[in-house]
Amino acid sequence: MISSIETVTPAFGPHALAAGVEHIPVTVYGSSSQASRAVAQEIAALIQLKHARGEHTVLGLATGSTPTSIYDELIRLHREEGLSFKNVITFNLDEYWPMSPEELQSYRRFMREHLFDHVDIDPKNVHIPDGTLPMEKVAGFCAEYERKMRDAGGIDYQILGIGRTGHVGFNEPGSPRDSRTRLITLDRVTRMDAASDFFGEWNVPRKAITMGVESILSARTVVLLAFGEHKAPVIRRAVEGEVSAAVAASYLQQHPSARIVLDTSAATELTRFKTPWLLGPLEMFGLKWDSKTTRTAATWLAMTVKKPLL
Ligand code: PGA
Secondary structure, X not given: OOOOOOOOOOOOHHHHHHOOOOOOOEEEEOOHHHHHXXXXXXXXXXXXXXXXXXXXXXXXXXOOOOOHHHHHHHHHHHHHHOOOOOOEEEEEOEEEEOOOOOOOOOHHHHHHHHOHHHOOOOHHHEEOOOOOOOHHHHHHHHHHHHHHXXXXXXXXXXXXXXXXXXXXXOOOOOOOOOOOOEXXXXXXXXXXXXXXXXXXXXXXXXXXXXXXXHHHHOOOEEEEEEOOHHHHHHHHHXXXXXXXXXEHHHHHHHOOOEEEEEEOOOOOOOHHHHOHHHOOOHHHHOOOOOXXXXXXXXXXXXXXXXXXXX
């Protein structure tokens, strides 16, 4: 039996939302492992609920460093608490193109190593964009991928990471709201971020096959995770900025059941953490005017009005 879902009520999230600053629900956990455990347990509870009803669960899965602890916890739940993946169907967000499944950087290989080889999922229920196709077959493959998602009944629960460009999947800046699975040219920043995996930026493929923004927003529940300070600036844009093709993650603001799950480092640029005094009395945020907050606020004010502190 899976233990009940761990919920961490965001102490001041609703207030920030009420202040109109955050345009999407955000939950901040003390650590990435706590956050990952909570999301994995939510997924496990969904799988068990749907299994009990005799239904499949359709998961939208992501690769990269962010979701690995979720997969670790799902494997633990499978091994130690009897969670079965027999009724689970998966669709992965993306794959480099071209890319052979044997390559170290292949997302197909990543998913095998981090999840599929360790659970009882039926291989025919696993779907990952095919990086081996010749160019002339890619468009047909993408249309078929969309059809398979629809035929499976649509994605129940989609997990996402976020790139520094604001991409979800590989939907780089400029991706339209109505985009579907397609071949895309990777942003330079994304290729730079992948450089260490490929032993140099020049080895990173220039293209990828990715589910589109509309494919992602069609999921019934969408959870975007971000961990680490390097994600903080783009998280601020996705959460507090306008909905814009410049930051594909901002489209999640338009989804009725999308949420963002952060560790404290990825949350540091949000107004409620950076300059909470702009939103209302500090007590509302569980803070008080101690010497640290006072010093931070005074420095912020001096910088903002460009006047020295006397
Ligand atoms: P990361 O990548 O999880 O490795 O940070 C996320 C992404 O680029 O979508």
